[in-house]
Amino acid sequence: MITFGNANFKYRSDSYVRQPKKEFAFIVVFVLISALQAMGQAVPDSWALFAKTKFEPKYHEKAQEYLMHPNFPPEIKAMEGKEISVVGYFLPFAPEGSGYIIISKYPMSQCYFCGGGGPESIAEVNFAKSQAKFQMDDLITVKGKLKLNADDMDHINFIVVDAELIKR
Missing domain, CATH: 1.20.5 (Single alpha-helices involved in coiled-coils or other helix-helix interfaces)
Incomplete structure (x- = not known):
């Protein structure tokens, strides 16, 4: 013991x-x-990354009005050309036959165009292959390369190119 x-x-x-x-x-x-x-x-929140962008009014000759111009921080510039995933709600605002769609962090009632969301809460998606039609507010996940757009007012500031649909 x-x-x-x-x-x-x-x-x-x-x-x-x-x-x-x-x-x-x-x-x-x-x-x-x-x-x-x-x-x-491991997958960063793309919307949180986009939200780091600061916007300031800038006069555009073509539109003859002030529009919000992005000032992308270095962290976002470093992501340009790299693969990202984005989960968002389908918005039916892209022109028919344009080859791209628009997704939002928020559903239609709260999106940038209709509600209180800012320009950092929407993204343009250009699919590598044609996709089936989506319904308004379909929650989808896409993956592709990030392209930043500061000057072409006919397109969104955050563009996902060569995208593929991951989840519908």
């Missing part, structure tokens, strides 16, 4: 044998759970 303070312990030589199988299984499960969590966090 071993005594520590007021506690008495029986000593059995077989009770101190380690059981590596249980410890190994615990470690494997822990590593797998951690890896799955890390994978879920």
